[in-house]
Amino acid sequence: xxxxxTYSVVIPVFRGxxxxxxxxxxxxxxxxxxxxEIIFVFDNGLPKSWEIIKQLSEQYQNVKxxxxxxxxxxHNATICGIQHSTADFIITMDEDLQHNPKEISILIKxxxxxxxxxxxxxxxxxxHSFFRNVTSKILKKLLIFGIPELHRDYSSYxxxxxxxxxxxxxxxxxxxxxxxxxxxxxxxxxxxxxxHHNS
Numbered sequence: 001x002x003x004x005x006t007y008s009v010v011i012p013v014f015r016g017x018x019x020x021x022x023x024x025x026x027x028x029x030x031x032x033x034x035x036x037e038i039i040f041v042f043d044n045g046l047p048k049s050w051e052i053i054k055q056l057s058e059q060y061q062n063v064k065x066x067x068x069x070x071x072x073x074x075h076n077a078t079i080c081g082i083q084h085s086t087a088d089f090i091i092t093m094d095e096d097l098q099h100n101p102k103e104i105s106i107l108i109k110x111x112x113x114x115x116x117x118x119x120x121x122x123x124x125x126x127x128h129s130f131f132r133n134v135t136s137k138i139l140k141k142l143l144i145f146g147i148p149e150l151h152r153d154y155s156s157y158x159x160x161x162x163x164x165x166x167x168x169x170x171x172x173x174x175x176x177x178x179x180x181x182x183x184x185x186x187x188x189x190x191x192x193x194x195x196h197h198n199s
Contacts, residue, residue: 006036007104009091010081012074013053014045016095020052024063026101033104035062036087040095042067043077074156075178082165090165092158099157103194107159110192117164117186121157123196153191154179 009027013020020040027035040053042065053065066080078092091107093099099121107119160168160182168181182189 004034005089006034006087007089007091007108008036008082008085008087009038009093009104010078010085011038011040011093011095012077012081013040013042013049013095014071014074015049016040017046017048017052019095019097020049020056023095023097023101024056024060028060028062030101030104033108037062037064037085039064039066039081039084041077041081043073044068044071073176075176078156078178079169079176082160083169085162085165088162090158090160090162092156092160094156098197100195100197104159106192106194107157110190111159114190115188116159116190117161117188118182118190119159120153120155120189120191121159121194122153122155122191124193150179150183157194 011023016023024038027038038060040056040063042050042053044067050065050067053063053067057063057065064084066084068077068080072080082090082092089108089111091104093101103121107121110116111119164182164186167185168178171181171184173181
Protein backbone atom coordinates (compact mmCIF):
# COMPACT_ATOMS: atom_id res chain seq x y z
CA UNK A 1 0.00 0.00 0.00
CA UNK A 2 1.54 3.35 -1.04
CA UNK A 3 2.48 5.83 1.66
CA UNK A 4 -0.05 8.62 2.09
CA UNK A 5 1.32 12.03 1.17
CA THR A 6 1.55 14.43 4.11
CA TYR A 7 1.30 18.21 4.29
CA SER A 8 2.63 20.84 6.67
CA VAL A 9 0.77 24.16 6.78
CA VAL A 10 2.97 27.12 7.73
CA ILE A 11 1.25 30.33 8.82
CA PRO A 12 3.09 33.49 9.92
CA VAL A 13 1.07 35.34 12.57
CA PHE A 14 1.15 39.00 13.50
CA ARG A 15 -2.46 39.70 14.41
CA GLY A 16 -4.79 36.77 13.87
CA UNK A 17 -6.67 36.89 17.16
CA UNK A 18 -10.00 36.94 15.28
CA UNK A 19 -9.19 34.20 12.76
CA UNK A 20 -6.73 31.63 14.18
CA UNK A 21 -9.31 29.39 15.87
CA UNK A 22 -11.51 29.26 12.79
CA UNK A 23 -8.48 28.66 10.57
CA UNK A 24 -7.20 25.74 12.67
CA UNK A 25 -10.69 24.22 12.80
CA UNK A 26 -11.14 24.45 9.03
CA UNK A 27 -7.73 22.95 8.31
CA UNK A 28 -8.42 20.00 10.58
CA UNK A 29 -11.78 19.35 8.92
CA UNK A 30 -10.34 18.96 5.40
CA UNK A 31 -11.26 15.60 3.90
CA UNK A 32 -8.80 13.41 2.04
CA UNK A 33 -5.78 15.58 2.92
CA UNK A 34 -3.39 14.48 5.68
CA UNK A 35 -2.41 17.68 7.48
CA UNK A 36 0.53 16.37 9.48
CA GLU A 37 1.13 19.67 11.23
CA ILE A 38 -0.09 23.24 11.37
CA ILE A 39 2.79 25.53 12.30
CA PHE A 40 1.85 28.98 13.54
CA VAL A 41 4.89 31.29 13.68
CA PHE A 42 4.15 34.23 15.98
CA ASP A 43 6.07 37.19 14.56
CA ASN A 44 6.00 39.20 17.79
CA GLY A 45 2.68 40.84 17.03
CA LEU A 46 -0.38 41.22 19.24
CA PRO A 47 0.13 39.21 22.47
CA LYS A 48 -3.38 37.75 22.39
CA SER A 49 -2.52 35.91 19.18
CA TRP A 50 0.25 33.96 20.94
CA GLU A 51 -2.13 33.00 23.75
CA ILE A 52 -4.57 31.63 21.18
CA ILE A 53 -1.80 29.66 19.46
CA LYS A 54 -0.86 28.05 22.79
CA GLN A 55 -4.51 27.12 23.40
CA LEU A 56 -4.80 25.59 19.91
CA SER A 57 -1.62 23.53 20.46
CA GLU A 58 -3.27 22.05 23.54
CA GLN A 59 -6.50 21.35 21.65
CA TYR A 60 -4.93 19.79 18.53
CA GLN A 61 -1.98 17.39 18.48
CA ASN A 62 -0.92 18.62 15.05
CA VAL A 63 -0.75 22.32 15.96
CA LYS A 64 2.71 23.71 16.73
CA UNK A 65 3.51 27.22 17.88
CA UNK A 66 6.78 29.07 17.44
CA UNK A 67 7.28 32.47 19.07
CA UNK A 68 9.96 34.73 17.58
CA UNK A 69 11.95 37.05 19.84
CA UNK A 70 11.09 40.11 17.75
CA UNK A 71 9.30 41.05 14.55
CA UNK A 72 11.27 39.55 11.65
CA UNK A 73 8.66 40.03 8.92
CA UNK A 74 6.36 37.66 7.05
CA HIS A 75 8.98 36.02 4.83
CA ASN A 76 11.44 35.30 7.63
CA ALA A 77 8.63 33.97 9.82
CA THR A 78 7.51 31.69 6.98
CA ILE A 79 11.05 30.38 6.47
CA CYS A 80 11.29 29.68 10.21
CA GLY A 81 8.12 27.58 10.01
CA ILE A 82 9.44 25.71 6.98
CA GLN A 83 12.62 24.86 8.91
CA HIS A 84 10.46 23.10 11.52
CA SER A 85 8.21 21.27 9.02
CA THR A 86 8.45 17.52 8.51
CA ALA A 87 5.84 16.64 5.85
CA ASP A 88 6.28 15.79 2.15
CA PHE A 89 4.85 19.12 1.02
CA ILE A 90 4.57 22.53 2.62
CA ILE A 91 1.60 24.85 2.23
CA THR A 92 2.07 28.49 3.17
CA MET A 93 -0.88 30.78 3.73
CA ASP A 94 -1.91 33.98 5.48
CA GLU A 95 -3.51 34.16 8.90
CA ASP A 96 -6.55 36.26 7.95
CA LEU A 97 -8.70 33.58 6.23
CA GLN A 98 -8.57 35.39 2.89
CA HIS A 99 -6.90 32.18 1.73
CA ASN A 100 -9.65 29.57 1.94
CA PRO A 101 -8.32 26.27 3.42
CA LYS A 102 -10.76 24.31 1.24
CA GLU A 103 -8.87 25.46 -1.84
CA ILE A 104 -5.73 23.64 -0.73
CA SER A 105 -7.16 20.71 -2.70
CA ILE A 106 -6.97 22.83 -5.87
CA LEU A 107 -3.24 23.46 -5.33
CA ILE A 108 -2.67 19.75 -4.64
CA LYS A 109 -4.53 18.69 -7.80
CA UNK A 110 -2.52 21.12 -9.92
CA UNK A 111 0.75 19.84 -8.44
CA UNK A 112 -0.15 16.21 -9.04
CA UNK A 113 -1.05 16.88 -12.68
CA UNK A 114 2.06 18.94 -13.48
CA UNK A 115 4.49 17.44 -10.93
CA UNK A 116 5.41 21.05 -10.12
CA UNK A 117 8.03 21.92 -7.52
CA UNK A 118 5.95 24.94 -6.59
CA UNK A 119 2.32 25.91 -7.10
CA UNK A 120 0.93 29.39 -6.46
CA UNK A 121 -2.69 30.14 -5.70
CA UNK A 122 -3.61 33.33 -7.56
CA UNK A 123 -6.88 35.23 -7.14
CA UNK A 124 -9.50 35.51 -9.87
CA UNK A 125 -10.07 39.02 -8.53
CA UNK A 126 -9.19 40.98 -5.40
CA UNK A 127 -11.78 42.10 -2.86
CA HIS A 128 -9.53 44.76 -1.33
CA SER A 129 -10.13 48.49 -1.65
CA PHE A 130 -9.35 50.13 -5.00
CA PHE A 131 -6.27 51.86 -3.52
CA ARG A 132 -4.87 48.64 -2.06
CA ASN A 133 -5.47 46.75 -5.31
CA VAL A 134 -3.64 49.42 -7.32
CA THR A 135 -0.65 49.63 -4.94
CA SER A 136 -0.38 45.82 -4.83
CA LYS A 137 -0.28 45.63 -8.64
CA ILE A 138 2.36 48.38 -8.83
CA LEU A 139 4.58 46.64 -6.24
CA LYS A 140 4.22 43.34 -8.09
CA LYS A 141 5.25 44.92 -11.40
CA LEU A 142 8.29 46.55 -9.77
CA LEU A 143 9.42 43.24 -8.27
CA ILE A 144 8.97 41.40 -11.56
CA PHE A 145 10.93 44.18 -13.29
CA GLY A 146 13.74 43.73 -10.74
CA ILE A 147 13.61 39.91 -10.95
CA PRO A 148 12.49 39.09 -14.53
CA GLU A 149 12.45 35.34 -13.80
CA LEU A 150 9.94 35.83 -10.97
CA HIS A 151 6.69 33.98 -11.66
CA ARG A 152 4.00 36.53 -12.53
CA ASP A 153 1.48 34.83 -10.25
CA TYR A 154 3.62 34.65 -7.10
CA SER A 155 1.67 34.89 -3.86
CA SER A 156 1.86 33.85 -0.21
CA TYR A 157 -0.57 30.95 -0.90
CA UNK A 158 1.93 28.30 -2.02
CA UNK A 159 2.42 24.56 -2.21
CA UNK A 160 6.10 23.62 -2.16
CA UNK A 161 7.89 20.28 -2.38
CA UNK A 162 9.82 19.72 0.84
CA UNK A 163 13.18 19.24 -0.91
CA UNK A 164 12.77 22.57 -2.73
CA UNK A 165 11.79 24.32 0.50
CA UNK A 166 14.84 22.89 2.25
CA UNK A 167 17.14 24.30 -0.42
CA UNK A 168 15.48 27.70 -0.05
CA UNK A 169 16.00 27.70 3.72
CA UNK A 170 19.75 27.29 3.19
CA UNK A 171 19.97 30.46 1.10
CA UNK A 172 21.34 33.61 2.73
CA UNK A 173 20.82 37.17 1.59
CA UNK A 174 20.76 40.66 3.11
CA UNK A 175 17.10 41.01 2.06
CA UNK A 176 14.79 38.04 2.56
CA UNK A 177 12.42 37.59 -0.37
CA UNK A 178 11.09 34.07 -0.29
CA UNK A 179 9.70 34.04 -3.83
CA UNK A 180 12.98 35.40 -5.17
CA UNK A 181 14.80 32.50 -3.53
CA UNK A 182 12.35 30.02 -5.04
CA UNK A 183 12.86 31.60 -8.47
CA UNK A 184 16.60 30.92 -8.25
CA UNK A 185 16.04 27.29 -7.22
CA UNK A 186 13.41 26.06 -9.69
CA UNK A 187 11.60 26.98 -12.89
CA UNK A 188 9.17 24.08 -12.49
CA UNK A 189 6.42 26.40 -11.26
CA UNK A 190 2.70 26.52 -11.96
CA UNK A 191 -0.26 28.51 -10.71
CA UNK A 192 -3.97 27.95 -10.26
CA UNK A 193 -6.90 30.34 -9.87
CA UNK A 194 -8.53 30.64 -6.45
CA UNK A 195 -11.16 32.90 -4.94
CA HIS A 196 -10.25 35.82 -2.68
CA HIS A 197 -12.28 35.42 0.50
CA ASN A 198 -13.04 38.14 2.99
CA SER A 199 -12.08 37.10 6.51
